[in-house]
Amino acid sequence: MQRITAKYYIETPYELEKAAQVLAGEQSSGTFVEVPGETAELKSRFAARVESIAPLETVTEPAIPGATSKTGKYQRAMIEVSWSIENFGYNLPVMISTLQGNLYELTQFTGLKLMDIELPDLYSEQFKGPKFGIEGCRKLTDVYNRPLIGTIIKPSIGMTPEQTAELVKTLVEAGIDFIKDDELLGSSANSPFDKRVDAVMRVINDHADKTGKKVMYAFNISDEIDEMKRNYQKIVRNGGTCAMISLNSVGISATRKICEIGELAIHGHRNGWGMMNRHPLLGIEFPAYQKLWRLAGVDQIHVNGIQNKFWESDDSVVRSIEACLKPILNGTTVLPVVSSGQWGGQAPETYRRTKTVDLLYMAGGGIMAHPMGPAGGVRALHQAWEAAVDGLSIEQAALKYPEFGKSVEKFDSK
Amino acid sequence: MQRITAKYYIETPYELEKAAQVLAGEQSSGTFVEVPGETAELKSRFAARVESIAPLETVTEPAIPGATSKTGKYQRAMIEVSWSIENFGYNLPVMISTLQGNLYELTQFTGLKLMDIELPDLYSEQFKGPKFGIEGCRKLTDVYNRPLIGTIIKPSIGMTPEQTAELVKTLVEAGIDFIKDDELLGSSANSPFDKRVDAVMRVINDHADKTGKKVMYAFNISDEIDEMKRNYQKIVRNGGTCAMISLNSVGISATRKICEIGELAIHGHRNGWGMMNRHPLLGIEFPAYQKLWRLAGVDQIHVNGIQNKFWESDDSVVRSIEACLKPILNGTTVLPVVSSGQWGGQAPETYRRTKTVDLLYMAGGGIMAHPMGPAGGVRALHQAWEAAVDGLSIEQAALKYPEFGKSVEKFDSK
Numbered sequence: 001m002q003r004i005t006a007k008y009y010i011e012t013p014y015e016l017e018k019a020a021q022v023l024a025g026e027q028s029s030g031t032f033v034e035v036p037g038e039t040a041e042l043k044s045r046f047a048a049r050v051e052s053i054a055p056l057e058t059v060t061e062p063a064i065p066g067a068t069s070k071t072g073k074y075q076r077a078m079i080e081v082s083w084s085i086e087n088f089g090y091n092l093p094v095m096i097s098t099l100q101g102n103l104y105e106l107t108q109f110t111g112l113k114l115m116d117i118e119l120p121d122l123y124s125e126q127f128k129g130p131k132f133g134i135e136g137c138r139k140l141t142d143v144y145n146r147p148l149i150g151t152i153i154k155p156s157i158g159m160t161p162e163q164t165a166e167l168v169k170t171l172v173e174a175g176i177d178f179i180k181d182d183e184l185l186g187s188s189a190n191s192p193f194d195k196r197v198d199a200v201m202r203v204i205n206d207h208a209d210k211t212g213k214k215v216m217y218a219f220n221i222s223d224e225i226d227e228m229k230r231n232y233q234k235i236v237r238n239g240g241t242c243a244m245i246s247l248n249s250v251g252i253s254a255t256r257k258i259c260e261i262g263e264l265a266i267h268g269h270r271n272g273w274g275m276m277n278r279h280p281l282l283g284i285e286f287p288a289y290q291k292l293w294r295l296a297g298v299d300q301i302h303v304n305g306i307q308n309k310f311w312e313s314d315d316s317v318v319r320s321i322e323a324c325l326k327p328i329l330n331g332t333t334v335l336p337v338v339s340s341g342q343w344g345g346q347a348p349e350t351y352r353r354t355k356t357v358d359l360l361y362m363a364g365g366g367i368m369a370h371p372m373g374p375a376g377g378v379r380a381l382h383q384a385w386e387a388a389v390d391g392l393s394i395e396q397a398a399l400k401y402p403e404f405g406k407s408v409e410k411f412d413s414k
Numbered sequence: 415m416q417r418i419t420a421k422y423y424i425e426t427p428y429e430l431e432k433a434a435q436v437l438a439g440e441q442s443s444g445t446f447v448e449v450p451g452e453t454a455e456l457k458s459r460f461a462a463r464v465e466s467i468a469p470l471e472t473v474t475e476p477a478i479p480g481a482t483s484k485t486g487k488y489q490r491a492m493i494e495v496s497w498s499i500e501n502f503g504y505n506l507p508v509m510i511s512t513l514q515g516n517l518y519e520l521t522q523f524t525g526l527k528l529m530d531i532e533l534p535d536l537y538s539e540q541f542k543g544p545k546f547g548i549e550g551c552r553k554l555t556d557v558y559n560r561p562l563i564g565t566i567i568k569p570s571i572g573m574t575p576e577q578t579a580e581l582v583k584t585l586v587e588a589g590i591d592f593i594k595d596d597e598l599l600g601s602s603a604n605s606p607f608d609k610r611v612d613a614v615m616r617v618i619n620d621h622a623d624k625t626g627k628k629v630m631y632a633f634n635i636s637d638e639i640d641e642m643k644r645n646y647q648k649i650v651r652n653g654g655t656c657a658m659i660s661l662n663s664v665g666i667s668a669t670r671k672i673c674e675i676g677e678l679a680i681h682g683h684r685n686g687w688g689m690m691n692r693h694p695l696l697g698i699e700f701p702a703y704q705k706l707w708r709l710a711g712v713d714q715i716h717v718n719g720i721q722n723k724f725w726e727s728d729d730s731v732v733r734s735i736e737a738c739l740k741p742i743l744n745g746t747t748v749l750p751v752v753s754s755g756q757w758g759g760q761a762p763e764t765y766r767r768t769k770t771v772d773l774l775y776m777a778g779g780g781i782m783a784h785p786m787g788p789a790g791g792v793r794a795l796h797q798a799w800e801a802a803v804d805g806l807s808i809e810q811a812a813l814k815y816p817e818f819g820k821s822v823e824k825f826d827s828k
Contacts, residue, residue, distance in 0.1 A: 065725070
């Protein structure tokens with residue numbers, strides 16, 4: 001039977017082999033006293049298997065508390081553990097409980113992070129993956145050979161649907177490809193969901209009628225499941241092309257259900273991510289995380305950005321983008337959403353390190369606060385990416401392109 | 415308008431007041447450049463408010479990476495921040511994105527943990543809370559004045575429905591109140607869900623017909639939403655009284671939907687919890703966590719146990735139990751599920767510290783591997799709790815009760 005393999009970065013006060021076996025045992029048939037019924041045949045069929053152990057450095061302080069080493073040493077390693085898919089079949093929640101359930105509680109570990117998952121071939125038959133992904137989102141927006149340029153409605157919360165639509169009008173006329181609600185806004189007291197969809201889609205549809213360009217707007221449908229379905233259909237009826245879900249807040253079962261409808265591209269927001277990733281030896285890394293959400297069918301997923309305003313390193317962002325671009329599940333991809341403090345100046349470095357324009361590149365103030373107005377801001381972002389692909393430095397690009405030059409003057413803090 | 419208040423344990427390389435304001439700004443209307451439309455009126459209505467700052471110790475090493483202090487010092491504090499419920503209404507996912515979204519990414523913090531949430535009165539009108547809770551689960555099992563005694567089917571995975579039913583027969587005849595699937599088992603190759611329900615409920619119903627005692631079995635329905643609904647109805651049709659959901663793996667939107675059906679008590683398993691809680695300064699504490707799931711309607715929730723086999727301290731377990739017992743949402747409660755390495759010897763200490771028998775007390779090997787058989791194991795647990803309430807020590811109880819005495823001989827590692 002085919003197996004699913006998970007790679008963990010671990011730290012343990014015990015022998016590596018023993019610690020790895022405890023993890024495998026706990027996540028397939030563990031209990032603290034040997035019980036009847038746990039036969040050798042059962043074990044060999046359903047037991048998790050330690051596939052490899054690659055020792056790394058030893059440290060003298062535990063990364064996370066909860067266990068003490070008698071020798072005063074804590075050994076780090078990269079280990080791989082596999083499970084027969086007979087254990088959970090195609091049930092994503094049970095797969096998640098297997099790969100990242102109680103194991104974080106074990107005193108055998110003073111550090112445990114799920115780094116990546118290798119999916120078996122059978123999963124490609126069963127899971128369709130993102131319905132739209134990179135190619136589908138390009139088709140929906142008719143944008144090719146450059147990143148989709150997007151922005152977030154700010155202030156996040158408090159504007160009326162009319163105020164939002166007014167801002168959307170400015171943005172679509174400025175030539176933007178994509179706009180999204182903030183994750184803090186669902187249906188608020190002064191911006192009820194339906195009214196916002198009506199007001200915003202009127203502007204977007206009018207603009208599409210006039211120019212042929214249909215801007216993608218990700219309405220935040222995050223809510224309980226029935227409300228999400230209702231909101232989804234509201235977007236469909238009004239001619240929208242995208243809905244946003246806060247993945248961690250909604251959860252994978254409801255997200256998968258919404259993705260399966262298949263009429264809208266699903267914008268996956270990862271807010272809450274820092275909680276399970278910021279510590280180097282606790283939680284989950286993005287290459288594993290994004291696979292779970294691709295299995296659920298999410299079409300776009302946030303990866304933060306190079307030189308972002310948050311804590312994350314550029315190396316980590318690059319790894320995340322690369323993970324999204326790697327085809328899985330019959331060659332499907334997920335569109336990486338680059339955001340956080342982006343104004344175009346990060347484009348050369350982003351391109352130098354990832355060699356891709358298959359991105360949704362989000363800028364906020366970089367567009368709205370551009371000295372030549374939002375249209376100048378959008379143009380500056382196109383220029384930034386053209387320059388990036390041509391291998392120009394920021395200085396060279398600033399000289400060549402007037403709008404981008406103004407961005408450099410205003411936003412470059414270096 | 416009523417407000418929701420969240421308490422955070424923070425560590426920051428900056429001034430406390432400034433860091434707290436950044437958190438409030440980021441989670442209501444933040445962006446890195448001032449934008450048009452962010453008026454004073456909007457801000458005062460929708461902005462998050464820093465309610466209090468209680469400084470704690472200063473340290474010289476950051477708790478989590480991602481920011482460096484220029485002074486070499488990192489200040490810890492307890493802070494309270496509030497939001498008008500106008501911002502998210504009764505939308506749980508958007509509330510979660512507000513209370514524990516992007517804030518973990520901020521370089522203003524080298525530590526951030528959501529400690530507790532204070533719900534506004536309006537939430538009691540809108541959210542019904544757990545349908546069953548402690549009283550409802552007592553009614554369903556007809557167990558009063560002592561903890562419900564439960565166990566988990568082990569090995570977790572690999573047994574056929576017939577083998578499981580055989581074990582259930584042994585357990586119900588031994589006098590147990592509650593049995594559950596392991597979280598690793600949903601519908602596996604050799605234990606399809608329906609067949610397991612058929613086999614297990616036949617045993618439970620037969621026993622109820624004979625003795626009047628209906629044992630509660632928590633079948634693990636964790637899956638995508640339609641499958642969960644289907645599995646739920648299967649349990650209802652077969653006369654079951656409980657379904658289990660792996661909360662973190664399924665997510666809150668789908669869990670809430672299932673809870674709302676209201677025909678079965680929902681057993682909430684928190685596997686994956688260590689990922690968001692094990693670090694003292696990252697993630698979420700249980701008092702906040704259990705409130706979210708009570709809002710969703712979960713009737714029972716895992717709290718680990720005193721002297722457990724995992725990493726968690728007894729103090730933390732006691733706090734968790736107390737949090738569950740505190741009535742919210744019109745006086746509703748959630749039944750704390752005590753488990754992990756429990757065999758009854760922890761009963762005196764558990765009672766001494768919590769003064770409650772409103773628990774679902776789970777033992778594994780303590781029942782199945784008892785020297786006098788499973789019936790002896792269950793009896794030993796009843797005795798352990800009687801002794802605990804009477805204020806006996808383990809030694810006194812072992813002398814008074816033969817079955818418990820045998821448990822002490824076999825399981826007491828001290």
